Amino acid sequence: MATTKNEESIAEGNGRLKGKFRSATEAFEAALKRVPLRRAKFILRLYVTGSSARSLKAIQNLKKICDEHFPDDYDLEVIDIYENPGIAREEQIIAAPTLVKKLPKPLRKFVGDLSNTKKILLGLDLYERQDPGDPLNNAQS
DSSP, X not given: OOOOHHHHHHHHHHHHHHHHHHHHHHHHHHHHHHXXXXXXXXXXXXXXXXXXXXXXXXXXXXXHHHHHXXXXXXXXXXXXXXXXXXXHHHTTXXXXXXXXXXXXXXXXXXXXXXXXXXXXXXXXXXXXXXXXXXXXXXXXX
């Protein structure tokens, strides 16, 4: 059976297309082997109320804690509950600013401007209680 020129070009194009997909897939798989995927150890969400003084202080304090104690090992999402009230309802946020530690488990919530670094580190399981006289030894985690 005779084929038209258009049918021949379509058949040839499919072969070239498959070759392009195959080479792209091979390149992707090679890249995965070279650079291991990194997943952040800490996944944090900070719920704030606009640019209020407490919200800005909480952002500043949290950024400082993260950069000092686990740099490059966290994902932080700041959510303005004035712009996204539905998210606050879904996550049961009743006060702001509120920090939610999604991962690692267990989920934990911290309310306030996050100025008490030791309590935040304790809640993130990064602070080891060494001193028996430390008032944080009696704190609930």
